[in-house]
Structures are given as C-alpha cells and as structure tokens.
Amino acid sequence: MTQMGDVFIHELAVVDEGAEIGEGSRIWHFAHIRGTAKIGKNCIMGKGVYVDTDVTVGDNVKIQNGVSVYQGVTIEDDVFLGPHMVFTNDLYPRAVTDTWEVSNTLVKRGASIGANAVIVCNTVLGEYCMVGSGSVVTKDVPDYGLVVGNPARLLGFVCKCGRPAQKEIGRTDEFVTLWCDQCESDVMIPLEDYKKIVR
Secondary structure (H helix, E strand, C coil): CEEECCEEECCCCEECCCCEECCCCEECCCCEECCCCEECCCCEECCCCEECCCCEECCCCEECCCCEECCCEEECCCCEECCCCEECCCCCCCCCCCCCCCCCEEECCCCEECCCCEECCCEEECCCCEECCCCEECCCECCCEEEECCCCEEEEEECCCCCECCEEEEECCCEEEEEECCCCEEEEEEHHHHCCCCC
C-alpha cells in the first residue's frame, strides 16, 4: 500500500512515472495507470482497471473492476463505469496495419454505463445519460438519455438521480419538460431528442 498525501495506491497496482493522480483518489490492486494519463480528484479505480496513455479522467469518477479506458477516450466529472464495460478506439481493427488511427469517445459529466456494456468508438455519451447493462452503443446518446439493447436504442430519459423522468409537464417548440417522481425535479429535453424515443 502506498499513501502519497491523500492518494491511495495499492501495492499491487502499477502507476507509471508521469501519471497525474488527483488528491483523494484510490487506485486498487492490479490496476495500471499509464505515464501520460491524468486522473482527477476523488476517483476510484477498481481491481484490474487499465487507463491508457493520454487518457483524461475527471473528478469523482468511479471505474469498477475490469474496465480498460483506451487512448482516445475522455471521461468527464462524476461518471460511473460499471464492471467489465468495454470501450473501443478503432473502427477498423486489424492485428497488423499501417493505417491505424484512434477514433475518439467522449463520456460527458454524470453519465453512467452499466456492467458489460460496449461503447463503440466515435461516439459521444451525453450528460447524465444512462446506458443499460449489456448494451452495445453504436451512436451518440443524448443528455439524460436512457439507452438499452444491441444496438442500444433510446427508450426514454432519466434525471440526475438516475431514475426515469416520465411525466411530461410542459412543452414548447424546442423543449419538453419531464418530471421525476423520485427526487421531485424536472428535466428539460430538446424536442428533437424526445421524438427519437423508441415506443
């Protein structure tokens, strides 16, 4: 066990020289953080997590066991990555090629990705969206969007607490306002996104 200020690094973790780890973060056993990675404050890297070169992870991020965050992936603040979910970073993978290039993925603030989900690269996951366990995301997910399935489809919207926001309480030409009974708050959704719900 290594305690560097407020940072905890398990003795069986590997943190390469040059990696930046924010205060209050915890790196658990068999995790590997590459030398040009940046981990924010108060993060948890679970057992067997791999954070690749040049990856940026925001503050208050929880990455569960067995997740690899490859080059080209950016994780904003307050994101949850469930156990064994998968990121890709190559749209045309081959073992040997001269034309390999990284395709980026952005996971925005507050998003949650369920266990064993697959995020195909070249996508943006919107703020506070939720990806159901086992889903395969092949296109962008809107803010607060709830997607499930293979390929993942938009089934509805959630609020910041993560519960479904289902009751429509207002509408304009541009936005729909939905109500969450759980935390008694509302969420404004662009009408264009609301019309994409698979019913």
